Amino acid sequence: MADEQKLYSIWVYLQAEPLFWLTLTIGAYLVGDFCYRRSGLFALFNPVALGIIIVSAVLLMFDIQYERYFDGAKFIHFLLGPATVALAIPIYGKWKLIRQHAGAILTTVLLGSCFAILTTWALASLFGLERDIVLSLLPRSVTAPIAMGVAEIIGGIPSLTAIITIITGIIGAAFATFTLDLLRVTNMSARGFAIGLASHGIGTARAMSRNETAGVFAAVAMGLSGIVTALIVPLMIFLFNI
């Protein structure tokens, strides 16, 4: 009985401190990474998706509030900002290559972003989704802070857009490689660019962890498509009165 009480008090202590949540997050990610490598780089077993599933399973199993988990894990989350800034360095390293393909980059980001928005609108209408959900879906391909800002402007639900955006990133990270292999796109810059355009930071992270050129082009696509989408979505709503 005394032992049980001791263990319980340790558990209470651990829940209140960041250490346990940080260890769990990194551990879950490492397990995901291990499974991914072991499965012969099988797309569905990507480290970020598996890491999320493992941590979520632990939280649900022990009935722990997300806010409590995030209070500890926020130290990992914080690094997203500096990591985004740090993307400038590999982009600078490949600047020559980027300038060389400036025309292709600008054309693809314009047409690709429009394509993403229009297919989302067409599919959402086809599936008969409600108007506020359709509006929340439209900016889903770009990084969450931009997407949420756009959703707010056009009358969507920003918190719903945040969820949709992250799901888009995870699906992009999980299925882009498979799609690109199927289409036999071998050019690393085109592969990376498409992933960054369609699935922002999470896709970029995935591309960066596989190939530096792909990662750099993904980061460029993510930045540019964010800007293009922020301008185009409100304009489309205004013009077509969706």
Place this chain on the structure above:
Amino acid sequence: MLQSIFAIFLFQLVGEVLQKYFALTVPGPVIGLLLLLLALLASDRFSNLAATKVKQSLAATAETLLSHLPLLFVPIGVGVVMHVAALEGQLFAVLGVIFIGTVLTVGFSALLMEKLQGRGSRNGG
């Protein structure tokens, strides 16, 4: 290492302040990225030993920070799983839109980009 971390934080800090001050929709870290990129490109104009050293140190720090970039998305991803109930009965339709839309967008953009690049290189660009 420490100087590089300081520089990266500083650029983010400036980015966040600019974002708040001008109420921009572009997030602070992305503004920080653009500013750091501009600073690096500007530094090419006066290439000396000190600048080269700073860049080498920055490159090493960036590599460490970016080597496990997907890990940094785990905490927010868990939030999505825990709050997915917000989608109620429309979850599967929403997932369908996201899945089909994302796969189509990846395919369309990659094929377009590859085609444009191919044409560019044939023209000697």
